[in-house]
Amino acid sequence: MKLQEIYARKKKDIAAIEKELERSINVDHALLRETAAHLLKAGGKRIRPVFVLLSGEFGNYDLERMKHVAVPMELIHMSSLVHDDVIDDANTRRGQLTVRSKWDNRVAMYTGDYIFARALEIISGIPKPELHQIMSKAIVQMVIGEMEQIRFFYDTEQSIRDYLLRIRRKTALLIAVSCKLGALSSDADDVTANRLYRFGYNVGMTFQIRDDVLDIRGTEKELGKPPGSDVKQGNITLPVIYALQVPGIREPLRRELERIQAADGQTDVSAFIELIRSSGAMERADRLASRYIDKAIRALDGLPDCQAKRDLIDIAYFIGDRNY
Amino acid sequence: MKLQEIYARKKKDIAAIEKELERSINVDHALLRETAAHLLKAGGKRIRPVFVLLSGEFGNYDLERMKHVAVPMELIHMSSLVHDDVIDDANTRRGQLTVRSKWDNRVAMYTGDYIFARALEIISGIPKPELHQIMSKAIVQMVIGEMEQIRFFYDTEQSIRDYLLRIRRKTALLIAVSCKLGALSSDADDVTANRLYRFGYNVGMTFQIRDDVLDIRGTEKELGKPPGSDVKQGNITLPVIYALQVPGIREPLRRELERIQAADGQTDVSAFIELIRSSGAMERADRLASRYIDKAIRALDGLPDCQAKRDLIDIAYFIGDRNY
DSSP, X not given: OOHHHHHHTTHHHHHHHHHHHHHHTOOSOHHHHHHHHHHHHTOOOOHHHHHHHHHHTTSOOOHHHHHHHHHHHHXXXXXXXXXXXXXXXXXXXXXXXOHHHHSOHHHHHHHHHHHHHHHHHHHTTSSOXXXXXXXXXXXXXXXXXXXXHHHTTTOTTOOHHHHHXXXXXXXXXXXXXXXXXXXXXXXXXXXXXXXXXXXXXXXXXXXXXXXXXXXXXXXXXXXXXXXXXXXXXTOOOHHHHHHHTSTTXXXXXXXXXXXXXXXXXXXXXXXXXXXXXXXXXXXXXHHHHHHHHHHHXXXXXXXXXXXXXXXXXXXXXXXXXXXX | OOHHHHHGGGHHHHHHHHHHHHHHTOOSOHHHHHHHHHHHHTOOOOHHHHHHHHHHTTSOOOHHHHHHHHHHHHHXXXXXXXXXXXXXXXXXXXXXXXXXXXXXXXXXXXXXXXXXXXXXXXXXXXXXXXXXXXXXXHHHHHHHHHHHHHHTTTOTTOOHHHHHHHHIIXXXXXXXXXXXXXXXXXXXXXXXHHHHHHHHHHHHHHHHHHHHHHHHHSOHHHHSSOTTHHHHTTOOOHHHHHHHTSTTTHHHHHHHHHHHHHTTTOSOOHHHHHHHHTTTHHHHHHHHHHHHHHHHHHHTTTSOOOHHHHHHHHHHHHXXXXXX
């Protein structure tokens, strides 16, 4: 099943969120309007807003109220991407020029700050301080996760646990919180909200693992960029950590990593990619991703059977099979 | 009167805020703890927390509650400084190495993001959504003000109004909001809160004008850095705009600015400084700063006469005379 088919039922509401996203960045400042619009147009799966909307169906669904949660979640995600691009010296994302490359790092930094601040402004329109608190705690963790990523650059001694803790912070918590806030803003009860939180958390873990696997498995055509961009930035992901555990692979892989690090990522990484692909690490990573999907779906067990639940399950399977 | 004397009465509470600031950044992440502590140790006048505390005296003063406003206000200010240092390629601030210079731009960007996120987390502990909204609106404006500063770099056609609007966003609003939130979090009434807001706004305007004047008037010894650092970054401040209005000064000044811009600020700016100092612009800027101080003090007119009010007036005069 394709994502667009799953989204079809919510098409109208997703379009309303998209409109609201556009409005939210339509600021009285020419440059910020331009950079933010550039980011928005680059698209994305809008998975966080969709999770907000679907989770909202487990309470008293009210699109107007949902907007105040769905839009900030996407904005926070976007803002973290602009800052990541500065960190990674990234020139393209999703086949489009990044803000830092089209303008410069300074503009990208303030664009991120601005979008972030707008996100807060919008969510603060909901008179439920509990939601603000949940969101701000997740943001704190997200930023720590991003710092952690830098700390572990080219670190071949890091453990699976280091990796999982990092992607939990960097990716999974914001998706978990999107589900939880979607539920709470619709006055769903706490048990429901926490089930949806666990669902989102486990889907988010899969999402990041899949993303990291794809960067090694994908072709340039599929990815819109050459494979291995993670390692070029120094980012050691799950398949790499698994491969480092394989005798016979560990040493040549470490030498490759040293070589890539010495070249500051400006080098051919095909030997590195080949080593990982031949190590059995990809399959182990796939299995871990599947386990998280299973956990995600089990988290929904106690929830009433409804179309929103079936949609969440479909999206979870889609992300589990993610190959795009 | 010295600032320390005015602060003396609140010494214990200011120390409690300082302690809370330290605690707020004491995160379970070695690098972030280090960078944030470095920032905190660099000091500062803590003018925003002090305004929160003094404004709180116009309501039901409760230090525990105050902490949830005073600490975020200082953290937001600190976070904007770290990001500014990235933008300005600044190597020192208040005589100390900046985070970007001691570590790097990436670490500085995430340190700013982190401190910012912690600020939100702390203020979200107060169950008054209105406060969150006021704060987030001010942050949006602050970021726009920072972008505006870039837009007007080396722009000799900008008006006084452009300048005032920019410093309003960049500096005055956060100080205004510190006063307002100090009052509201103490359950002071809206009229009182808005008077304190106007006070803070006008003090903030003076504060920034004084800062900008000082960068041209001060000696290297007084400033801890050579005068003219604003223009080296491209920042055209009030005295410069006034001087550009003076026939006989305008043309040589424009040529100097072109020369400084062409050298990307890496040049001697003493001729520039001399032109401004001889133009009468410093005196005009002083007069405008004084007018804002008068407005600040008038904003307090309707408030009951109490020690907090007298302290606010003393601080306003101190900032008006600011020469440090």
